[in-house]
Amino acid sequence: MEAFFKEAVVPHFNFWIYVIIMMIGLWSVIAKNNLIKKLIGLSIFQTAILLLYVSLGVKEGASIPIIDHHAAERSLVGDAGAINPDLIANPVPHVLMLTAIVVGVATLGVALALCQMIYKDFGTLEEDEVLQKIKALHDDV
């Protein structure tokens, strides 16, 4: 047990956390009846992915992906050791996750707009009640 913990969990701690957070989100997306709670779950779900990506760009002891001016200028004139890649975090996941954040915001906005319309039309945000009322609509036709 302890060996498993040391080998599998500790070195990948962030990844374990990300999976757990994501499953919390997925659970509420599927199991919750209230549409807003589903959306909260969806947001948690998407945010967990941010954690995954950002974790995989981490380097032990490295700083933010912004290059120091002096080091940058020195690297231009041929000082190969001026920029040490080990001390600069991987910028790519940050770029990708900026996109994913934006996508998450956009999706959430549209989803909230839909919720408002559903509430206006059906007077409830509980999924089972909405579905019942839709069925009633169906029978009228």
Added chain:
Amino acid sequence: MSDHLPVLVLLAPLFGAIAIGLFGMRDHRVCLPVVLSALVLSLCCAIGIVLKVHAGGTLDYFVAGWKAPRGIGIVLRADAINSPILVVIAIVAILAAVFTVRHAGERDTEKTPHFYILFLLLCVGLFGITITGDAFNVFVLIEVTALTSYGLIAIGGSKRCKVAAFHYLIMGTVGASFYLIGVGYLYLKLGSLNMQDIHTILASNESLADSRAIRTAFVFILVGIWTKMAFFPLHGWLPNAYSYSPSGSAAILAPLVTKVSVYVMVRMMVSVFGLDHLEANVEWGHFVVWLAIIAIAAGSTMALAQREIKKMLCCLIIAEVGYMVGGAWLGDPQRWGLTGTVYHILADALMTSCLFLAAGAFAKWHGAAKLEDLSGLFRKMPLAATGFVVGGLAIIGVPPTCGFYSKFYLIRGAIEAGHWVYVAALLASSLVNAVLFFRIFEIAYFGKNPVESHGHGDDHGHDHESEPVVRREPPLHALIPLLAAAALVILLGLCNGTVVEFIRTGLIETATVVSTGR
């Protein structure tokens, strides 16, 4: 400018959408000319790409000019697999745009510019997904497509379309997130997002390709895309979303969105994970083909149970997705199954377009939402009904429509791979389609109780007396795209030899280029 065709094909609708945003809000008359000219421009670019690919093979376009080393910038890649799909997207979009001339958002005609902006951005997303060579870029464009789809579905006035859009949103977002997880795992193990780069690494390193993370990545990418294409157990969102959306939206969403997702799956198989690798793991293929068989059976069964035209067509889409997924995974050595899948993407886009245009026209000008409402259709609108018949025959698979040939190639692949159950499922599903459509034809041709049109929606009663039927076709802007789609369905069938040969050069070229890791 001809070097820039891969990017111009999607810039045309993008600039069109911007133009509507800037000038179309005040004056709605701007919208349609902008939409049509942008899409025609895209069509020209797409045809140009096909010709270039035909002449010179795969076309790479390095956005921002970052060529070397690979994976620094984003690359757009047009080859024989995706360039015909671009053409079909442009054609279907033009047909749908013409169809929506007068009833963009159906009830809210004030929202015409918003409708057309979403419409054009949907085209941008679809073109982008099809042409990109970057795994993460696919995610961004999938989201563009998805958000526009939610808007286009919910723009209608009905109460149900909002709920349908909400469910679609939940499923779609989870699906896209799964895809994103998959891409993340690939990036984590391989350090690259460029499809070809990923493939080169995987092809040269067998143990890496079989590692747990990569397999998981593949599973998540597949499940994500399957959600997007409504592959059977994940199909829940599709029937409501497409049948309750406005006819104009359905005319573009139903033919294209699922098909482009199928293309993404094919692309992932061919140029990310590699056919050789998949062929080495046959049991995966068998498993997916069985899933596809279940999907075909379920789609056909659900279609039999439907009373509404659009719902029935939606269930048929689910069955068709089953054909394509199954065909792609047959794994026969000559790749006839995969050829059939790519050809079926083209064929199904046109067939579905034809049927949804027809269903939209019937709902609008015949007041027909249910199957029995179609009675007297042949006498009232013979031309439109003929278009519908052509679409129906294509779905059944009657020669010389394209539906026949795509099934022919799929079955050929299945026979070579020895998947007899898949062959049986395909044939049984065709039989079900035949039953479905001949029932409709019978109602439409021999129906005793013609219903006079009320011009709108579902609110007519059944207590009409038989009246003498006046011939009244739908207006030209609805009739022309319908007949054009029907003509294209036949044309694609007649040209199947050329198209298939073209696709096969792509499949075999891509496969060999990639496996030698150029």
Added chain:
Amino acid sequence: MKAKIFASIAVTITGAILLYAVTDFPNFGDPRSPANAGVEGGSSSASLYYIENTYRDTKVPNLVTAILADYRGYDTLFETVVIFTAGMAIFAILRVLRNEDAPSAPDPESTNRTIDGDHHRIIVGITCRIAVPLVQIFALYVVAHGHHSPGGGFQGGVMLGASFILIALSGSLRDALARFSEASYIRLASLGILIYAGVAFLPLVFGRNFVDYGALRGLLGTEGEEMARSHGIFGVELGVAFTVMSVMFAIFANLSTRGRLKGGL
């Protein structure tokens, strides 16, 4: 109950697959992991290329900004399009353009009311009035300084949007709409994408590829292509900021009034 059982099954399976893969991952924080340094024995990863060459290529020390707007600028264009799409979709879903519920509309007096019904929130109103220009100046700084520090079009754009939302919250939505009307935010959102796509499109005129700002050297009068890229990145960020600002405010305005743009919070 059925949903809960189904959810448990789905969550267990998905979680198990994900955890099964996690054990195969490189260690957390490992600078030699494939994502950070490339696959063993293969070519070095794009990430290393960026770290070593971004400054030489673009004169932008902030790697995230440079990758976002230049190397992967094509992605970011569609990211901006996603924002714009969201604005348009919310508009299409919510906006009430016909005066459907005119009789039930609240009287004009109450449209000026805030959520707690108080007309005279003097302290809050004046504080916010002072804060708004400061927020906006800082937002512009964030947009412009994205080359050197964390920031850029998205962050600055959100702040700009927030400044208008602050006006709406502290006063009324009518005040905010008087300064930033519906027609202007739609136009500005489109304009933002036009700026982005336009700057990215210009190199095509000079016979170079899409997003290749280096081609703008002659146009901008810079010495080398690096500086042209740097300026190109700034132009693009500005477009992003416009779109994000407009759409953020549009989303707020529509969501808070259910598309009527009257009354609200």
